[in-house]
Amino acid sequence: MRSEYDLLVIGGGPGGAIAAKTAAEKGLNVCLIEKRPAIGAPVRCAEGIGRELLEEFIEPDERWISSEIDGAKIIAPNGTALVLEPQMAGNEVGYILDRKVFDRELVWQAAEAGSDVMVKTRAISPLMKNGKVGGAHLEFCGIQRDVRAEVVIAADGVESKFARWCGIDTTIPYRELATCAQYLLTNIDIEPRTTIFYLGNRIAPEGYVWVFPKGERSANVGIGISPADCGPGQRPRDLLDAFVKSNLPTGRPIECVVGGVPVCEPLKSTVSDGLMIVGDAARVSDPLTGGGIYNAMFTGKLAAEVASECISRGDCSQKALEKYDSGWRDSRMGKALARNYRIKEFFIKLSDEKLNLLVESAAKINLKEFSTLTLIKELIVRNPSLLLELKSLRDSIR
Amino acid sequence: MLVIHREICGYCGACVSVCPEGALELIDAYLEVDDNCISCGICTRACPLGALEVKDEE
Numbered sequence: 001m002r003s004e005y006d007l008l009v010i011g012g013g014p015g016g017a018i019a020a021k022t023a024a025e026k027g028l029n030v031c032l033i034e035k036r037p038a039i040g041a042p043v044r045c046a047e048g049i050g051r052e053l054l055e056e057f058i059e060p061d062e063r064w065i066s067s068e069i070d071g072a073k074i075i076a077p078n079g080t081a082l083v084l085e086p087q088m089a090g091n092e093v094g095y096i097l098d099r100k101v102f103d104r105e106l107v108w109q110a111a112e113a114g115s116d117v118m119v120k121t122r123a124i125s126p127l128m129k130n131g132k133v134g135g136a137h138l139e140f141c142g143i144q145r146d147v148r149a150e151v152v153i154a155a156d157g158v159e160s161k162f163a164r165w166c167g168i169d170t171t172i173p174y175r176e177l178a179t180c181a182q183y184l185l186t187n188i189d190i191e192p193r194t195t196i197f198y199l200g201n202r203i204a205p206e207g208y209v210w211v212f213p214k215g216e217r218s219a220n221v222g223i224g225i226s227p228a229d230c231g232p233g234q235r236p237r238d239l240l241d242a243f244v245k246s247n248l249p250t251g252r253p254i255e256c257v258v259g260g261v262p263v264c265e266p267l268k269s270t271v272s273d274g275l276m277i278v279g280d281a282a283r284v285s286d287p288l289t290g291g292g293i294y295n296a297m298f299t300g301k302l303a304a305e306v307a308s309e310c311i312s313r314g315d316c317s318q319k320a321l322e323k324y325d326s327g328w329r330d331s332r333m334g335k336a337l338a339r340n341y342r343i344k345e346f347f348i349k350l351s352d353e354k355l356n357l358l359v360e361s362a363a364k365i366n367l368k369e370f371s372t373l374t375l376i377k378e379l380i381v382r383n384p385s386l387l388l389e390l391k392s393l394r395d396s397i398r
Numbered sequence: 399m400l401v402i403h404r405e406i407c408g409y410c411g412a413c414v415s416v417c418p419e420g421a422l423e424l425i426d427a428y429l430e431v432d433d434n435c436i437s438c439g440i441c442t443r444a445c446p447l448g449a450l451e452v453k454d455e456e
């Protein structure tokens with residue numbers, strides 16, 4: 001590791017790895033640091049990603065794909081199933097990854113592109129130069145050193161600290177952090193190509209339970225709920241255990257995963273002088289689904305591209321880096337975030353009775369021409385009792 | 399004061415993200431609490447395992 005780089009990337013998840021790879025390919029001197037001793041572990045993820053979204057970044061490889069998915073089911077509180085077949089599942093067609101291997105592949109590619117990589121290395125504080133971020137004070141196995149950089153990309157995940165140390169308030173409103181628990185469950189009978197989402201205020205208040213296949217007879221079975229509904233005996237782990245007991249009693253866990261997923265709006269600004277924030281650290285995970293892998297890679301790549309331009313022009317001020325911030329907000333991803341936030345706000349307020357009505361009527365609609373707006377329009381026609389709520393949802397996402 | 403039940407903690411960092419004071423930090427597998435913790439208890443609700451507890455100071 002040198003003491004000076006063009007770009008320092010903090011965090012070795014998909015956002016950081018793609019940022020480091022992209023920047024190195026553009027000829028920048030890059031260093032990626034990861035505080036944990038291993039890339040990819042421990043997993044903090046349900047590991048699902050849409051096919052087209054993944055393929056924007058990397059050719060699928062069986063070494064890190066656990067399952068291919070071509071359908072989805074949404075289960076209402078009363079058990080009614082809404083089946084999304086392959087031809088209409090759209091974004092549900094995709095993969096369940098093996099993140100331990102996937103993350104390593106991405107970092108390996110960053111290294112191959114020329115990036116330095118340091119594990120078990122954490123940032124302790126930013127290096128400030130004339131009020132601008134100019135690198136970081138790092139610690140590696142008890143040894144501390146300063147690393148200067150033109151730009152720092154904070155890709156330090158949900159537990160991000162770096163941007164906060166630089167003066168940006170990254171606090172997630174506590175109702176808007178989905179608190180999650182998940183087992184990698186084996187010995188269960190599942191449909192190996194179908195993801196299942198269970199809704200209901202009793203099963204998963206303000207959230208859902210997911211079953212994401214990992215091979216023929218195992219799956220990531222997890223739950224995310226709002227902390228507002230949490231308490232002793234009502235924590236994600238408790239609700240997950242209850243779900244498994246009644247729905248997958250033969251299941252045996254071989255891994256227990258816990259974590260938090262931002263389901264809030266993104267940070268007000270994801271840049272400041274010499275600093276860019278990507279992925280979960282920028283709170284750009286999808287507030288409706290909780291999915292964050294693609295959004296992290298998308299923002300990581302864009303951040304590196306803008307950083308490269310700004311570094312070559314010699315201007316890494318907040319104003320120059322704004323191109324990244326407006327770039328992702330104006331992108332398809334940024335617009336989907338804004339829309340899905342509003343849809344999430346609609347869904348978390350629904351009673352189980354209303355959820356039942358919606359799933360029942362959606363199950364009867366011919367979803368061949370699936371789009372969110374046409375679906376809502378159909379639901380309005382079929383559910384006069386939900387007219388007001390659905391109309392305000394429709395108007396908010398137009 | 400905030401008590402961390404380390405035998406329960408899954409060191410996931412969910413608590414870190416909701417702390418309004420920035421008093422928590424996850425250093426690999428070790429959750430650290432800073433002096434500026436105000437014992438507001440927000441983190442105790444965000445923890446998926448119930449590893450955090452605010453106790454009255456003796």
